[in-house]
Amino acid sequence: MIQLKKPMNQFHIKKIFFLFTIFVLFNSCSAAPANPPSIVESTDQPTAAIQDTPSPTATVYLPLIQNISEYKFFGIYFKEYWTEENVNTVMSQVDSYTGKKHTSVGWFIDIEDPAFSLPVTYMPNNNLYRQLESLWAEGYVSFINLGSKSTAAEIAGGMRDREIGYLADYYKLWVDQGGGRKALIAPLQEMNGVYYDGTTWTTYAGDQENFKLAYKRIQNIFLQKEISRDQVWWTFAPNGWSTDDGKHDFELYYPGDDFVDVIGFSSYNYGFCPGVSARWDDTKAVLEEYIDRMEAMAPSKPIIIAETATSAYYGEGLFDDEHKNQWLTDTYGYLAGRPSVVGVYYFSFGQFDGYTCDFEIIENKADGTTHFYEGYKTGLSSSKYLYLTTQDLDRLLK
Numbered sequence: 586m587i588q589l590k591k592p593m594n595q596f597h598i599k600k601i602f603f604l605f606t607i608f609v610l611f612n613s614c615s616a617a618p619a620n621p622p623s624i625v626e627s628t629d630q631p632t633a634a635i636q637d638t639p640s641p642t643a644t645v646y647l648p649l650i651q652n653i654s655e656y657k658f659f660g661i662y663f664k665e666y667w668t669e670e671n672v673n674t675v676m677s678q679v680d681s682y683t684g685k686k687h688t689s690v691g692w693f694i695d696i697e698d699p700a701f702s703l704p705v706t707y708m709p710n711n712n713l714y715r716q717l718e719s720l721w722a723e724g725y726v727s728f729i730n731l732g733s734k735s736t737a738a739e740i741a742g743g744m745r746d747r748e749i750g751y752l753a754d755y756y757k758l759w760v761d762q763g764g765g766r767k768a769l770i771a772p773l774q775e776m777n778g779v780y781y782d783g784t785t786w787t788t789y790a791g792d793q794e795n796f797k798l799a800y801k802r803i804q805n806i807f808l809q810k811e812i813s814r815d816q817v818w819w820t821f822a823p824n825g826w827s828t829d830d831g832k833h834d835f836e837l838y839y840p841g842d843d844f845v846d847v848i849g850f851s852s853y854n855y856g857f858c859p860g861v862s863a864r865w866d867d868t869k870a871v872l873e874e875y876i877d878r879m880e881a882m883a884p885s886k887p888i889i890i891a892e893t894a895t896s897a898y899y900g901e902g903l904f905d906d907e908h909k910n911q912w913l914t915d916t917y918g919y920l921a922g923r924p925s926v927v928g929v930y931y932f933s934f935g936q937f938d939g940y941t942c943d944f945e946i947i948e949n950k951a952d953g954t955t956h957f958y959e960g961y962k963t964g965l966s967s968s969k970y971l972y973l974t975t976q977d978l979d980r981l982l983k
Contacts, residue, residue, distance in 0.1 A: 650971065653980045657921065658973045659965055660689030660728060660930040661946070662892065664937075667692060667716040672723050679947060682957045683965055686972040689769070690720050691728040691892070691930045696735065701748040705755060713755045717768060726975060727768040728891075728930065730822065731803070737773065737789040741798035749803055753810040760816045765975040771822035771891065772803045775851060777833040778824050786824075786938070793837045800840045818846045818982055822891040825852035825875035835875075836882050847982055848883050849891035850875045853932070854912060856896030857903065858942035865899050865908075868916040880925050887982050890920065890929040894944035904943075910960030917964025927981050931961065 650656060661679060665671050667690065680686045694700070700712035708714045713729075720727050731752075735745055760766045776796045778786030785791045789799070804819060823835035835850065852871045855862030871893065879888050893916065897909035920926050933946045948956045973981065 650973070650977050653973075653977055654924070655969070656971045656973070656981070657926065657969050658688035658928040658978065658981070659685075659917075659970050660691055660726075660928065661687055662691040662930060662932045662934060664934050665692075666712075667719045669719045669722070672719045672725070676720075676723065676725065682947065683962050685965055685970065687725065688971075688973045688978070689726040689728050689928070689930070691730065691932075692716060693730045693732060696731065696733040696740070696745050696748050696752065700755070701751040704751060705758060708755070708758060711755055713752060714759055717756075717759050717766075721764075721766060724972075726978065728820070729768055729770045730774040730891075731770055731772045732787065733773060733789050735788060737776070737792040737795035737799045740773075740789065741795045741802055743802070746802075746806065749806045750810065753807045753812060756807070756817075757810050757812050760812065767816055767818065767975050767979075769818040769820045769847060771820040771849075772800045774822040774891070775824040777827050777835050777838050779828060779833045781828050791833065793833075796838050797840045801844055804844060814846075815979075818978075819844065820847040820849060820889070820891070821845045822849050822851070825850040825872075834878075836878065839882055842883055842885065845883070845886060847889055848879050848886045849889035849928075850879065851892035851932075852890070853893060853944070854895040855942060856908075857898035857901055858896045858940075859898070859902075861940050861942050862896075863901065868912065868919045872916070872919070876923060876926060887927040888923075888925045889927060892930055892932040894932040894934075894942075896943050898943070906956075906958065909943075910958055910963070913958060913960030914963045917961075917970070918967065921967045921969040 663675055663679075665675055676687065676690065694713060694716075698712055700714075705711075709718075717727050717729075733740060733745065739745065740749075756768075773787075773789050773796060775786060776790050776792075779791045780786075783791075789796065800821075807817065808814075821839060823838055825835070827833040827835065839845070839848075852875055854866045854871050856865050857863055872890065876888060879886075895909055895912040895916070897904050897906055899905055899908040917929070920929055931946060932944055935941060935943060935945050937944075946958050946961050950956055
């Protein structure tokens with residue numbers, strides 16, 4: 586049986602209306618605080634989940650750093666093939682020792698690498714794609730030094746177009762995944778490396794005009810593959826030192842402002858590394874002249890120290906950790922005061938180009954212990970050095 590309710594009288598109607606009005610007013614006043622916190626974006630999901638979820642409008646991450654030109658990023662090289670596993674172990678260790686996260690990691694790959702011998706097939710094991718993505722997934726921007734076993738003339742003449750095309754295909758598939766993916770690429774780094782006797786450091790070195798043509802050809806192939814200029818930071822990265830006759834000064838190899846986003850150079854304090862060098866150079870001797878010349882060569886371009894490092898051998902047979910620590914502290918302090926220098930990469934290799942020198946920032950001792958050079962941490966403790974996102978780098982490297 587359906588039981589009918591009695592109709593409400595006028596008093597009950599007024600009472601209900603009064604209570605409803607109070608409820609609405611209370612909720613409208615308490616819906617948001619009077620002075621809401623200035624939160625740009627909040628989400629309970631990780632970034633990867635956001636990127637994998639289809640959406641009609643892309644998620645925008647606003648740069649967090651104001652006055653970006655006042656700050657600098659820092660990167661590092663290790664003698665590693667970057668996989669998911671060793672990014673987690675090696676980079677986590679150096680970030681922990683340093684007390685700050687590195688923005689970027691430098692590494693080397695040749696145009697003739699097997700990764701570029703065939704068209705795109707299986708991406709995850711490709712030597713370019715895997716390293717790019719392994720570093721990116723943990724928040725590191727790659728600085729790719731793109732070398733070659735060919736001459737500059739051969740590359741300029743098109744003999745490596747196929748390999749460069751496959752390289753560009755893999756890079757495009759990587760950047761097209763979105764999320765701000767982008768890398769610095771330095772084609773044919775240290776192209777001015779020539780000794781006094783005319784011996785070149787690499788097969789492509791010592792040929793100014795063909796280097797410029799080869800550099801532009803590589804860039805043009807990327808453009809043909811629909812990789813826009815704003816998807817790569819194209820970097821001119823010669824050696825700082827050259828022979829006294831001036832025939833291989835880096836200015837002679839510069840492709841021009843229209844083809845370059847970032848300029849940088851390599852320069853080291855070899856100290857008295859046995860069999861390598863017999864001179865201790867302070868910070869200014871290693872860096873100042875080349876910074877000044879780069880500022881004059883391309884005044885509008887941001888400068889990076891593409892590679893630098895120091896030995897602890899401060900005299901013949903004299904090894905002292907504190908000399909190395911002081912050099913590191915002095916160098917990062919000096920660079921913090923050079924406005925045109927926006928980033929610096931430490932070259933933490935012990936063996937390179939057939940030489941052995943104690944450049945490592947983390948040394949594994951024979952007794953199983955690990956030694957970290959505290960001067961690196963001290964130098965980077967300056968508030969000028971920060972971890973930068975790709976959005977911040979875009980503003981800094983414009």
